Amino acid sequence: MDVYERQTKGFNFALHKIKELKPAAYDWLLKIPAEMWSRHAFDKRLKNDHVTNNISESFNHWVGDLRSKPVLTLVDGLRTKLMCRLQKRKLKGLKMSGDLVPNVVKELNKIKEESRKCHLLVAGEHEFEVQDQNINYIVNLRTRTCNCRVWDVSGIPCKHAALGIFHRRDSLESFCDSRFSKENYMKIYSYCIHPVPDPTFWPQDLEVEPTNLLPPIVRRMPGRPKKNRRKEPGEAPNVVRRSNMVRCKVCNDLGHNKRTCPVNQLDIPLAQLASRKRKTKGSSSQPVAPTKQNKKTKAKSLSQPVPKPPISSSQPLPNTEHGPSMHVAGSTSQPPSNSGAAYLPPSFWRGLGVSPQRI
Ligand SMILES: [Zn+2]
Numbered sequence: 181m182d183v184y185e186r187q188t189k190g191f192n193f194a195l196h197k198i199k200e201l202k203p204a205a206y207d208w209l210l211k212i213p214a215e216m217w218s219r220h221a222f223d224k225r226l227k228n229d230h231v232t233n234n235i236s237e238s239f240n241h242w243v244g245d246l247r248s249k250p251v252l253t254l255v256d257g258l259r260t261k262l263m264c265r266l267q268k269r270k271l272k273g274l275k276m277s278g279d280l281v282p283n284v285v286k287e288l289n290k291i292k293e294e295s296r297k298c299h300l301l302v303a304g305e306h307e308f309e310v311q312d313q314n315i316n317y318i319v320n321l322r323t324r325t326c327n328c329r330v331w332d333v334s335g336i337p338c339k340h341a342a343l344g345i346f347h348r349r350d351s352l353e354s355f356c357d358s359r360f361s362k363e364n365y366m367k368i369y370s371y372c373i374h375p376v377p378d379p380t381f382w383p384q385d386l387e388v389e390p391t392n393l394l395p396p397i398v399r400r401m402p403g404r405p406k407k408n409r410r411k412e413p414g415e416a417p418n419v420v421r422r423s424n425m426v427r428c429k430v431c432n433d434l435g436h437n438k439r440t441c442p443v444n445q446l447d448i449p450l451a452q453l454a455s456r457k458r459k460t461k462g463s464s465s466q467p468v469a470p471t472k473q474n475k476k477t478k479a480k481s482l483s484q485p486v487p488k489p490p491i492s493s494s495q496p497l498p499n500t501e502h503g504p505s506m507h508v509a510g511s512t513s514q515p516p517s518n519s520g521a522a523y524l525p526p527s528f529w530r531g532l533g534v535s536p537q538r539i
């Protein structure tokens with residue numbers, strides 16, 4: 181069904197097609213007045229051919245968080261939103277160049293382009309016949325009409341009329357409805373919503389009873405309160421679209437994950453892998469100037485030296501593979517400071533029946 185159809189004939193044809201396809205849909209559509217959804221029946225005085233069926237969605241989005249707020253907060257929130265919006269539009273109007281609003285100027289440029297594909301036949305000063313894809317349209321510039329009905333409904337000359345206007349060396353702008361002028365735009369936004377003082381500044385009216393009005397008692401219903409908009413019975417559920425592009429955590433490549441990573445399957449040593457990772461992350465292997473954090477860690481490592489077993493010149497190097505020989509304090513019974521895991525207390529040696537001095 182073409183809701184963009186502007187002619188009764190075309191509308192009836194499309195409706196008939198629907199009836200053939202699905203009689204139930206045809207019956208359902210007949211119940212809705214055509215002027216609500218088909219351009220051919222739009223009121224000509226409106227000068228607007230915009231069809232939208234999701235205005236509530238747009239409004240919902242615009243309202244945003246306010247939707248879940250108590251009614252007073254909601255109303256005041258809407259007021260501030262509108263207050264700012266009006267001012268924003270006013271500024272936009274001041275910046276406009278030319279006599280028409282930018283959207284209409286854009287539309288006119290499109291019409292200019294499209295009119296080149298039509299062929300003009302001049303009948304008189306104001307009357308033309310325009311051939312467009314084997315169909316002839318009648319344009320009358322005096323009554324500002326074309327029987328394609330686009331001009332009637334939208335208030336902007338159609339491509340057929342544009343051709344006649346160009347022939348007369350007139351400008352398209354002068355044939356647009358005055359509703360699209362900058363002057364009218366500025367008139368709409370010439371008013372503003374005045375700021376409202378905070379309730380603490382409101383004068384107290386002593387005659388009103390009760391003086392202190394308490395909020396109604398809230399009855400909490402079971403379950404978590406719903407925040408989402410209630411969907412229409414036939415409305416499609418929200419589909420979370422996830423990108424099907426996976427990034428591997430191992431090699432940072434696209435198109436596979438950690439488990440199916442070719443690097444993992446090749447059994448590349450960890451060190452190599454790490455360097456690969458570093459490269460892909462963009463951090464160079466060149467020395468980095470000491471940052472604040474670097475300095476900190478440096479200082480830390482200095483204050484905490486790595487435990488080293490003290491080596492006396494007369495004794496052989498400690499062999500960490502053999503447990504008892506790890507303790508090479510040798511001459512002293514004092515354990516080496518910070519020896520960590522390598523240090524075994526004297527009680528250990530005593531338990532073995534060996535004096536730590538003897539080793
Ligand atoms: Zn036309």
Ligand SMILES: [Zn+2]
Binds near residue numbers: 430436438440441443
């Ligand atoms: Zn990988």
